[in-house]
Amino acid sequence: MSLRFDLLPPTIAEAHQHFEAWVSAAQDVNDINRLKGVFIGRKASHLTLLTDLLKQTPKESKADLGALINHLKMTWETALSLRLEQLVSASASSSVDLTLTPPVLPQGAVHPIQRLEVHIVSVFRTLGYHVEEGPEVETEEHNFDGLNIAPNHPARRSSDTFYFEAHPHLLLRTHTSPVQVRVLKRLSQKNSQGVSLLESLGGIRFLSPGRVYRKDEIDPTHSPMFHQVEGMLIGKNIGLQHLKGTLSYAMKALLGADTEVRFRPGYFPFVEPGCEVDVKCPLCKGQGCRVCKSSGWIEILGAGLVHPHVLSHAGIDSTAWSGFAFGMGIERIAMIISECPDLRLFFENDLRFLQSMREVR
Ligand code: PHE
Helix, strand or coil: CCCCHHHCCHHHHHHHHHHHHHHHHCCCHHHHHHHHHHHHCCCCCHHHHHHHHHHHCCHHHHHHHHHHHHHHHHHHHHHHHHHHHHHHHHHHHHHCCCCCCCCCCCCCCCCHHHHHHHHHHHHHHCCCCEECCCCCEEEHHHHCHHHCCCCCCHHHCCCCCCEECCEEEEEECCCCCHHHHHHHHHHHCECCCCCEHHHHHCCEEEEEEEEEECCCCCECCECCEEEEEEEEEEECCCCHHHHHHHHHHHHHHHHCCCCCEEEEECCCCCEEEEEEEEEECCCCCCCCCCCCCCCCEEEEEEEEEECHHHHHHCCCCCCCCEEEEEEEEHHHHHHHHHCCCCCCHHHHCCHHHHHHHCCCC
16 A cells, blocks of 8 residues: 555645654754654644644545554654664763773872871770870860979970960960879769769779870971870879880880880879880881981880879879879871881871871881
């Protein structure tokens, strides 16, 4: 049966003649959708016009017109979806090169100072220490008075310590030791039966890592802000043997099992006796190198038995309780472990430096 194209209204006949040319001229999805609307869309398209026409057509030509409409519908739909497929695959192949290696996205990591801090805390956690935190904006009382630091002590000078102009008794803490005072004061508080928190706990041991501030000029070994970790243990009959045992164990866990530790007398107002703790240089193993300035030893922390004044200032009976405390600089230990001679690198956040530090354990 041949198709009766003569039954088409002239406008549609003409449009159909151009149909193929229009389809091949379509450049994108929008062009295709526009053509779809004109030819086979639901509203006022050539197809809907033809369907309306079919209703009014006399019986004798209904079958012919119906066959023609079906043919046109098929033709238009097929051609449009074919062209759409062509366009989609062409645009995909021009913008995506499947042979290219994908870009390697940079991966973030914990900052080396933070990582070392976490490591130090984890070593002491195995010994039953928990973490206490204190504010970086401190009172003179917590930072100095409560630590038995004399009113005329040079560390209090405004040339060494950052004070707040509007609040002369507030300062940026110069060490993490004020956390000792805060915790001890809390422990001295008594319940309704008159029993102090310290008594009901039977003692305490904690670590307190954090930022500290001093008016130091920036140079390879100084920064106005750096990190310390404070440690404190309070109990009954605590002596230097407990301090030595604890710190010797911790330094070996931190720097390696073959680490040798040395205790020298040292002075800090808040401990008595006080000591400075050195480790055998982990880099040259005591032979003498640039890092240990040829001495074979590196001073790594300050420590001592808690001064009775510190206990009594906080309201704790210094005849019943005793303890030890220690403090270390995190950057200092990081510099030793990583053989990094310049402290500033830890704060500049040059990604090349941070990347190289990822290899250091
Ligand atoms: N706070 C001391 C400092 O900053 C370190 C220290 C802490 C010393 C505890 C003894 C006991 O240098």
